[in-house]
Amino acid sequence: MAWQWFHRLGSPRWFYQKTSAWMPWLALASLLLIGAGSIWGLGFAPEDAKQGNSYRIIYIHVPAAFLALAGYYIMAISGAIGLIWKMKLSFVVMRAAAPIGAVLTFIALFTGAVWGKPTWGTYWVWDARITSMLILLFLYIGVIALSRAFSREQVADKACALLALVGTVNIPIIYKSVDWWFTLHQPATIKFTEKSSIDPSMFYPLLTMVIGFYCLYAWTLIAHTREKILQREWRTSWVQQLMGGESATESKAG
Amino acid sequence: MHPVRRQRLILVLLLVALSSAAVALVTYAMRNNMNYFYAPAAFAAGEVPMEKNIRAGGCVVPGSVVRADDSLDVRFALTDGRAELEVVFDKILPDLFAEGEAAVVTGRLMPDGYVRADQVLAKHDENYTPPEVAESMAAEASCADGAKI
Amino acid sequence: MQFQFDSLAAFLHMDGHGTFVWAAYGVTFLTLTALALQPRLQRRRLKRELERQQRIEARRRSVETRRTREAEPA
Numbered sequence: 001m002a003w004q005w006f007h008r009l010g011s012p013r014w015f016y017q018k019t020s021a022w023m024p025w026l027a028l029a030s031l032l033l034i035g036a037g038s039i040w041g042l043g044f045a046p047e048d049a050k051q052g053n054s055y056r057i058i059y060i061h062v063p064a065a066f067l068a069l070a071g072y073y074i075m076a077i078s079g080a081i082g083l084i085w086k087m088k089l090s091f092v093v094m095r096a097a098a099p100i101g102a103v104l105t106f107i108a109l110f111t112g113a114v115w116g117k118p119t120w121g122t123y124w125v126w127d128a129r130i131t132s133m134l135i136l137l138f139l140y141i142g143v144i145a146l147s148r149a150f151s152r153e154q155v156a157d158k159a160c161a162l163l164a165l166v167g168t169v170n171i172p173i174i175y176k177s178v179d180w181w182f183t184l185h186q187p188a189t190i191k192f193t194e195k196s197s198i199d200p201s202m203f204y205p206l207l208t209m210v211i212g213f214y215c216l217y218a219w220t221l222i223a224h225t226r227e228k229i230l231q232r233e234w235r236t237s238w239v240q241q242l243m244g245g246e247s248a249t250e251s252k253a254g
Numbered sequence: 255m256h257p258v259r260r261q262r263l264i265l266v267l268l269l270v271a272l273s274s275a276a277v278a279l280v281t282y283a284m285r286n287n288m289n290y291f292y293a294p295a296a297f298a299a300g301e302v303p304m305e306k307n308i309r310a311g312g313c314v315v316p317g318s319v320v321r322a323d324d325s326l327d328v329r330f331a332l333t334d335g336r337a338e339l340e341v342v343f344d345k346i347l348p349d350l351f352a353e354g355e356a357a358v359v360t361g362r363l364m365p366d367g368y369v370r371a372d373q374v375l376a377k378h379d380e381n382y383t384p385p386e387v388a389e390s391m392a393a394e395a396s397c398a399d400g401a402k403i
Numbered sequence: 404m405q406f407q408f409d410s411l412a413a414f415l416h417m418d419g420h421g422t423f424v425w426a427a428y429g430v431t432f433l434t435l436t437a438l439a440l441q442p443r444l445q446r447r448r449l450k451r452e453l454e455r456q457q458r459i460e461a462r463r464r465s466v467e468t469r470r471t472r473e474a475e476p477a
Contacts (some may be wrong), residue, residue: 041423042428043414044404044405046385046386047384047418048382048383049383049385049387050388052417052418053420054420054423056417056420057423057424058432060406060427060428078262083262083266094345099438099477100438103434107430107436110427110431114426117421117423118348118349118351118419118420119348119350119376119378120377120378121348121350121351121373163463166269166273168270169273169274173277173281184375184377186377187380188381189381189382197379197382198381198383199382199383199387202382202384216435216439220438223439226442227445230446231445234452240453243449243450245468
């Protein structure tokens with residue numbers, strides 16, 4: 001009985017209907033937070049004593065990098081749940097997380113490169129942190145490619161989940177790369193256990209952006225998952241009804 | 255949990271554990287090879303191969319930066335608190351390159367004991383402070399003793 | 404809290420770092436917007452596909468009924 005809620009969670013229809021009410025609120029929260037955080041970070045936060053204004057890239061670089069990593073956990077854990085409990089919805093979430101994670105990783109790499117030029121003096125350096133982030137991008141792209149490589153959906157689901165799980169090895173490497181190897185990349189600025197090495201006047205806009213990115217991530221992931229649910233279940237009567245065709249209601253439920 | 259599901263869970267965990275172990279071993283084995291990076295003390299101890307591409311890093315010794323009058327050539331010394339290393343560079347230095355700040359150079363060790371650099375990069379720390387706050391912190395150099403390198 | 408720049412031009416220029424900062428923000432918001440709009444496009448495509456299927460189904464049915472009517476003796 002304790003597992004009942006868990007299995008109901010696995011019903012795509014239940015998920016679709018449940019999340020409908022959340023979507024506008026998540027969209028509003030992410031728009032407000034990211035809008036306010038950007039204006040705050042770009043115009044109102046003080047400039048950095050050494051880096052000047054180029055440091056303002058931190059307000060998108062750090063949130064994007066956070067979510068590129070958190071998104072990988074979500075993708076890999078959904079894959080694992082799908083493999084173990086054979087839950088359809090879980091695989092759908094995994095597939096939806098892949099392109100979102102790829103875009104966020106790309107943003108982290110791109111903003112890092114653009115930030116690197118004025119601060120380090122180069123766009124790119126083969127350094128442990130940057131290289132392991134590039135591997136993360138390849139893992140995301142690998143999952144996307146695998147999801148399209150098989151004509152049988154179930155085979156593709158399993159292959160993607162396995163690749164995502166094997167790739168989790170990369171995550172601690174990314175986190176720890178700045179400590180394990182000599183890298184050009186500076187260590188973490190925001191620390192949870194000790195005092196952060198960023199002035200409060202610069203920290204609050206950053207925090208706003210991080211929370212905003214989390215909201216946007218949730219919204220985007222749910223939106224992509226809902227779309228994929230409709231695509232997978234298009235034969236069923238509830239999807240046909242939802243998509244609003246009069247003759248659709250008569251057609252058989254697959 | 256259903257026994258079949260438990261079995262699958264164990265399989266999945268085993269897969270993650272095994273691949274982690276494999277990667278951990280590989281990175282551990284490669285650790286020494288991957289690090290073409292040497293601190294100035296390694297140069298002093300003669301551990302650095304001559305005329306090979308290497309990376310060196312340290313704190314730019316205050317007062318050591320000398321620019322040539324007739325070319326772009328710049329000479330400066332890097333320190334890790336134990337030894338100093340002389341570097342010669344003939345291109346434009348990055349904006350954040352400064353005395354008392356960390357720098358990373360790529361280049362070759364020449365027989366005369368200095369490094370001819372192809373690339374000089376400025377390494378900055380993880381601290382972000384507004385200018386007024388930085389001034390009030392009594393101009394603390396970010397890596398004077400090379401401790402951060 | 405106070406606006407850090409004296410003019411709009413200074414805000415855009417950012418002491419020479421403007422190109423880097425604005426490029427980073429521009430690319431980020433463009434890609435994120437594209438990602439957010441993707442489900443909407445997919446839904447439109449799915450809807451079109453479903454309508455096409457329904458038209459085919461309707462035509463098939465009308466042909467069937469005509470055939471059965473023709474087969475019936477007058």
